[in-house]
Amino acid sequence: MTLHTEWLRRALLATALTMAGPALAADDGKVANFLLDNGMEVVVIPDHRAPIVTHMVWYKIGSADEPAGKSGIAHFFEHLMFKATTNHAAGEFDRAISDIGGSNNAFTSYDYTAFHETVTPSALELMMSFEADRMRNLILTDEVIKTERDVILEERRSRIDSNPEAVLDEEVDATLWQNQPYRIPVIGWMQEMEQLNRTDAVAFYDKYYRPNNAVLIVAGDVDPDIVKTLAERTYGKVARGPDLPPRIRPVEPEQNTRRTVTLTDARVSVPSFSTQWVVPSYHTAKPGEAEALDLLGEILGGGTRSRLYQQLVVKQGIASGTGAFFQGTMLDATNFTVYGAPRGDAKLSDVEAAVDAEIARIVKDGVTADELEKAKARYIRALIFARDKQDEMANLYGAELATGGNVRDVEEWPDRIRKVTADEIKAVAARYLLLDRSTTGYLLPQQQAGN
Amino acid sequence: MTLHTEWLRRALLATALTMAGPALAADDGKVANFLLDNGMEVVVIPDHRAPIVTHMVWYKIGSADEPAGKSGIAHFFEHLMFKATTNHAAGEFDRAISDIGGSNNAFTSYDYTAFHETVTPSALELMMSFEADRMRNLILTDEVIKTERDVILEERRSRIDSNPEAVLDEEVDATLWQNQPYRIPVIGWMQEMEQLNRTDAVAFYDKYYRPNNAVLIVAGDVDPDIVKTLAERTYGKVARGPDLPPRIRPVEPEQNTRRTVTLTDARVSVPSFSTQWVVPSYHTAKPGEAEALDLLGEILGGGTRSRLYQQLVVKQGIASGTGAFFQGTMLDATNFTVYGAPRGDAKLSDVEAAVDAEIARIVKDGVTADELEKAKARYIRALIFARDKQDEMANLYGAELATGGNVRDVEEWPDRIRKVTADEIKAVAARYLLLDRSTTGYLLPQQQAGN
Numbered sequence: 023m024t025l026h027t028e029w030l031r032r033a034l035l036a037t038a039l040t041m042a043g044p045a046l047a048a049d050d051g052k053v054a055n056f057l058l059d060n061g062m063e064v065v066v067i068p069d070h071r072a073p074i075v076t077h078m079v080w081y082k083i084g085s086a087d088e089p090a091g092k093s094g095i096a097h098f099f100e101h102l103m104f105k106a107t108t109n110h111a112a113g114e115f116d117r118a119i120s121d122i123g124g125s126n127n128a129f130t131s132y133d134y135t136a137f138h139e140t141v142t143p144s145a146l147e148l149m150m151s152f153e154a155d156r157m158r159n160l161i162l163t164d165e166v167i168k169t170e171r172d173v174i175l176e177e178r179r180s181r182i183d184s185n186p187e188a189v190l191d192e193e194v195d196a197t198l199w200q201n202q203p204y205r206i207p208v209i210g211w212m213q214e215m216e217q218l219n220r221t222d223a224v225a226f227y228d229k230y231y232r233p234n235n236a237v238l239i240v241a242g243d244v245d246p247d248i249v250k251t252l253a254e255r256t257y258g259k260v261a262r263g264p265d266l267p268p269r270i271r272p273v274e275p276e277q278n279t280r281r282t283v284t285l286t287d288a289r290v291s292v293p294s295f296s297t298q299w300v301v302p303s304y305h306t307a308k309p310g311e312a313e314a315l316d317l318l319g320e321i322l323g324g325g326t327r328s329r330l331y332q333q334l335v336v337k338q339g340i341a342s343g344t345g346a347f348f349q350g351t352m353l354d355a356t357n358f359t360v361y362g363a364p365r366g367d368a369k370l371s372d373v374e375a376a377v378d379a380e381i382a383r384i385v386k387d388g389v390t391a392d393e394l395e396k397a398k399a400r401y402i403r404a405l406i407f408a409r410d411k412q413d414e415m416a417n418l419y420g421a422e423l424a425t426g427g428n429v430r431d432v433e434e435w436p437d438r439i440r441k442v443t444a445d446e447i448k449a450v451a452a453r454y455l456l457l458d459r460s461t462t463g464y465l466l467p468q469q470q471a472g473n
Numbered sequence: 474m475t476l477h478t479e480w481l482r483r484a485l486l487a488t489a490l491t492m493a494g495p496a497l498a499a500d501d502g503k504v505a506n507f508l509l510d511n512g513m514e515v516v517v518i519p520d521h522r523a524p525i526v527t528h529m530v531w532y533k534i535g536s537a538d539e540p541a542g543k544s545g546i547a548h549f550f551e552h553l554m555f556k557a558t559t560n561h562a563a564g565e566f567d568r569a570i571s572d573i574g575g576s577n578n579a580f581t582s583y584d585y586t587a588f589h590e591t592v593t594p595s596a597l598e599l600m601m602s603f604e605a606d607r608m609r610n611l612i613l614t615d616e617v618i619k620t621e622r623d624v625i626l627e628e629r630r631s632r633i634d635s636n637p638e639a640v641l642d643e644e645v646d647a648t649l650w651q652n653q654p655y656r657i658p659v660i661g662w663m664q665e666m667e668q669l670n671r672t673d674a675v676a677f678y679d680k681y682y683r684p685n686n687a688v689l690i691v692a693g694d695v696d697p698d699i700v701k702t703l704a705e706r707t708y709g710k711v712a713r714g715p716d717l718p719p720r721i722r723p724v725e726p727e728q729n730t731r732r733t734v735t736l737t738d739a740r741v742s743v744p745s746f747s748t749q750w751v752v753p754s755y756h757t758a759k760p761g762e763a764e765a766l767d768l769l770g771e772i773l774g775g776g777t778r779s780r781l782y783q784q785l786v787v788k789q790g791i792a793s794g795t796g797a798f799f800q801g802t803m804l805d806a807t808n809f810t811v812y813g814a815p816r817g818d819a820k821l822s823d824v825e826a827a828v829d830a831e832i833a834r835i836v837k838d839g840v841t842a843d844e845l846e847k848a849k850a851r852y853i854r855a856l857i858f859a860r861d862k863q864d865e866m867a868n869l870y871g872a873e874l875a876t877g878g879n880v881r882d883v884e885e886w887p888d889r890i891r892k893v894t895a896d897e898i899k900a901v902a903a904r905y906l907l908l909d910r911s912t913t914g915y916l917l918p919q920q921q922a923g924n
Contacts, residue, residue: 090541091723093652193651193730200647201544201662211652211726272542275662279644284731286909458737 053419054246055429058253060262061234065419065429066249067241069412075242076412077149078138079157080420082237083230085210086132086203086271086354094174094210095218095226097130101170102223103137104128107159115152119145132204133353134424140413143243150256157231158260167220175216178209186287187465194283194463198298202274202354232263237423241416269426274300274355277459284464292342293370296361297377297462301348301454303356305426312350313438314446315358315454319348320397321389321447322380323360327396329384330360334376340368344377353425358454370464381455388448401439504870505697506880509704511713512685516870516880517700518692520863526693527863528600529589530608531871533688534681536661537583537654537722537805545625545661546669546677548581552621553674554588555579558610566603570596583655584804585875591864594694601707608682609711618671626667629660637738638916645734645914649749653725653805683714688874692867720877725751725806728910735915743793744821747812748828748913752799752905754807756877763801764889765897766809766905770799771848772840772898773831774811778847780831781811791819795828804876809905821915832906839899852890 051068058064085096106112119126124141139149182188192207199205209215238257240249277300304312323330323346334341344362360381362373422432502519509515536547557563570577575592590600633639643658650656660666689708691700728751755763774781774797785792795813811832813824873883 090654091721093723189729193728193732196651197648197732200644200656203541205651211724213724213726270542272544273662273664275664277644278640278736280735280737281644281648282733282735284733284909285729286731458735 051246053429053433054249056250058233058258060258060260061232062236062238062253062257062260063423064238064250064253065240065423066244066246067239067415067419068244068246069241069415070243073142073243074140074412075143075146075240075244076138076140076416077146077153078136078239078241078416078420079153080134080136080237080239080424081230082133082235082269082424083135083226084131084133084424085206085208087230087269088203088206089222091214092218092222092226093206094178094215095222096135097209098170098174098215098218098223099226099231100128100130100135100137101173102160102162102166102227103156105166105170106161107155108161109155109159110152115156118148118152130208132208134421136420136424138413138416146240146244146249147252147256150252154256154260157233157236157257160227160231162220162223162227164220167218167223171215171218174209175212178212178215182207182209183212186285186289190283190285190463190465193285194296194298194461197281197283198300198357198461199274200277201272203271204352204354204356229263229266232266233257233260234262235266237420239416239420239423241412241419269353271354277461280458281461282464283461284466286466286468288468290465290467292363293464293466294343294361294363295370295374295462295464296359297374297457297460298357298359299454299456299460300355301358301450303352303354303425304350304422304431305353306355310438310442310446311450312348313442314450315348316350316439317394317397317442318384318389318447318451319346319358320400321393322346322384322451324397324400327400329380329393330362330377333380334362334373335365338376339365340376341365341373344373351421351425351427370466374462378457381451384448384451385455389444391444394442394444394447398440398442401436502697504880504884505700507701509684509709511709511711512683513687513689513704513708513711514874515689515701515704516691516874517695517697518690518866518870519695519697520692520866521694524593524694525591525863526594526597526691526695527589527591527867528597528604529587529690529692529867529871530604531585531587531688531690531875532681533584533686533720533875534586534677535582535584535875536657536659538681538720539654539657540673542665543669543673543677544657545629545666546673547586548660549621549625549666549669549674550677550682551579551581551586551588552624553611553613553617553678554607556617556621557612558606559612560606560610561603566607569599569603581659583659585872587871587875589864589867597691597695597700598703598707601703605707605711608684608687608708611678611682613671613674613678615671618669618674622666622669625660626663629663629666633658633660634663637736637740641734641736641914641916644736645747645749645912648732648734649751649808649912650725651728652723654722655803655805655807680714680717684708684711685713686717688871690867690871690874692863692870720804722805728912731909732912733915734912735917737917737919739919741916741918743814744915744917745794745812745814746821746825746913746915747810748825748908748911749808749810750905750907750911751806752809752901754803754805754876755801755873755882756804757806761889761893761897762901763799764893765901766799767801767890768845768848768893769835769840769898769902770797770809771851772844773797773835773902775848775851778851780835780844781813781828784831785813785824785827786816789827790816791827792816792824795824802872802876802878821917825913829908832902835899835902836906840895842895845893845895845898849891849893852887 054066056064083096088095119139122141122145124139126139128137141149196205238253301315302311322328330344334344341362342365346360348358349356360377362377364370364373419432505517507515534547539546570590573592573596575590577590579588592600647656689704752766753762773779781795785795793814793816797811799809800807811828813828815821815824870883
């Protein structure tokens with residue numbers, strides 16, 4: 023039961039998205055995609071290199087879908103789903119997995135909640151059976167609610183409240199997003215988590231934990247026809263729920279200001295900053311813009327070959343770390359981020375100015391044909407490594423389908439990246455990365471108070 | 474149909490609250506307070522100095538009560554309520570008022586929407602009859618919605634979008650408030666206002682425009698028993714609506730950061746800043762804290778006798794304007810604000826540092842017995858003038874009753890102010906006015922970009 027904190031999520035998405043390439047459908051066969059009669063979508067990704075299978079269920083419900091004042095309830099279910107059902111005692115599912123040497127976990131994000139197991143193919147039907155059971159048969163007593171609520175409250179205290187960086191990130195997010203619900207932390211606001219109760223939980227479960235709001239992803243040493251038979255035998259028995267309304271959420275108004283959020287804390291040793299902009303996601307962008315933002319992130323700050331790293335870390339030697347990323351796989355508008363921290367005697371303001379200068383250089387002069395080709399090539403290389411990671415393949419399809427995309431979007435993605443031109447990258451930098459309309463978070467040691 | 478912008482609201486409340494004193498119940502008789510059978514609350518404030526009467530209906534519905542994604546709908550009703558009903562054509566009510574030489578208006582805020590008329594006492598029943606009619610009998614056609622929606626969109630363009638100060642205020646509010654709905658502008662976000670439709674309007678009207686969600690305030694040359702008879706004859710005929718749930722809204726989490734929001738605009742000639750803190754309101758505060766905040770605002774920055782004015786404008790001569798205020802009459806947590814703008818060659822940063830120094834001085838040394846007595850006395854003096862303003866008396870009762878208070882709260886208010894000690898003022902300054910947990914807005918001329 024892992025909460026996907028923003029950091030973790032970014033790491034996952036950065037990996038997932040950079041692995042896109044020509045052979046996303048594994049060599050072993052075409053990706054299958056179909057619906058069960060009850061509306062549950064299924065994706066099967068054959069991968070016969072090893073006798074393992076990754077089984078995931080993605081619910082199209084995340085923190086950004088929560089009712090007002092009920093923040094944290096989506097993540098709460100990441101916990102509650104491991105409790106007793108009418109058919110199985112709490113812990114029975116976990117034990118069944120560890121008995122066969124498998125592994126499992128779950129995570130929650132703004133747009134989805136997912137549960138996954140990696141096991142031998144012979145155990146797939148058992149996994150499906152357990153997962154289909156807990157989709158509808160959880161026993162949500164007051165006692166269960168109280169116990170798990172204490173767990174998530176403690177999780178918040180240890181992961182957020184005792185961590186200056188996490189505290190800052192929360193308030194930066196809520197400053198960047200002034201209307202769109204990504205401003206609300208996935209784990210929830212403490213005072214609202216404390217009030218979550220059985221009535222809230224039952225209503226949420228009955229509304230969202232339904233086959234017609236779920237996507238099943240099976241990747242591994244399996245045959246799509248057999249997966250279909252097994253899925254019909256297990257998930258197929260779960261009754262379809264009421265149709266859900268389209269996921270139309272409050273939209274972010276245009277930003278007209280430069281915003282800063284500063285946390286000064288005695289526990290911080292090295293100062294750092296990160297600047298964010300609201301930009302379109304794959305789901306909201308005009309054709310080509312999201313792809314250009316991805317390559318902009320790669321060229322500006324994706325790893326050690328990027329402009330930021332080469333200029334600030336290698337050449338000037340003023341930064342201990344710096345980079346940029348674009349968080350593209352989101353249902354609504356998303357963020358583009360740059361960050362940096364000083365090294366040695368360098369000041370934070372020097373690092374920030376140098377990052378700003380690199381952005382200004384792209385806005386003014388664009389990127390070269392050579393670095394664009396190399397950036398595109400890095401996607402292909404990343405893919406070669408990523409193909410060794412079955413769970414990342416599953417994650418990529420699951421995240422895409424849970425944020426408004428489809429299997430074709432995943433498969434066509436490499437070609438869409440290949441089509442991006444240098445002019446398009448310059449254009450998105452000029453259009454979106456405006457300092458007068460940015461949001462910067464500063465994490466400062468105590469002695470730097472007053473910055 | 475005036476939108477109470479934040480500025481207007483602040484001015485109103487500053488006036489309303491400073492007019493509190495021993496004789497709030499006018500000399501002419503005791504304030505009467507009763508319920509009609511359908512749940513409508515009535516307050517009658519006799520005031521026989523002149524043959525006029527102020528008639529107000531306050532609905533306990535404001536922008537902070539709006540459904541997610543429907544911002545602006547509360548203020549939309551401030552407009553829609555002037556359209557045709559099943560009994561009267563559009564404009565008929567207005568004409569009836571101007572025919573008898575009366576005046577009328579309406580305003581919307583975070584916690585309420587109010588409609589008022591000032592007329593001769595003989596016209597009171599006619600006013601009640603019109604007002605009771607439009608409480609339930611509006612004809613909300615698609616055509617009416619479209620026409621008035623164009624009006625509010627134009628109102629937003631002219632009042633907010635073409636005014637740098639208003640644009641900044643909006644984004645400062647949404648940065649100060651990260652969860653509580655006061656972050657949403659009363660007029661609404663443009664992209665949501667554009668989508669408001671007949672279905673939204675009918676649902677909103679049917680839910681909130683009901684006698685059991687309204688307060689009638691009648692101040693003037695009237696007898697409470699006669700007002701009661703007239704109210705029963707008019708409003709009393711309107712059927713009670715379904716009970717509304719308690720107005721429990723998302724609560725603001727603790728602020729851990731210092732936040733800034735900067736708007737640089739060529740239309741700005743003189744730079745200015747304002748710093749805000751989240752503080753308790755009269756409705757949420759522990760006993761004594763809101764009263765202490767009110768006197769803190771008065772001593773620190775309430776007018777020309779305040780510390781800020783005397784120090785920055787009179788003594789140092791660095792500010793063209795500076796002050797402080799506390800916006801106490803709110804249903805949920807509210808804000809305490811200080812502001813300033815430089816004069817002559819002084820820099821904005823000098824003014825800000827001088828304001829900070831005055832706050833630090835109160836946090837460290839408190840206030841003197843003499844200035845505390847004088848601040849309290851200013852309330853009494855303000856009252857003497859305010860008693861000439863019948864509509865302000867009505868506003869004071871209406872705002873209090875629409876934000877969780879009652880008639881006794883208004884009447885006991887002067888005594889509660891008198892009890893505040895210097896230690897309590899020092900304590901609230903020390904507890905709430907922390908720069909590391911503040912939100913500052915900067916309005917800068919173009920040439921100061923980068924400030």
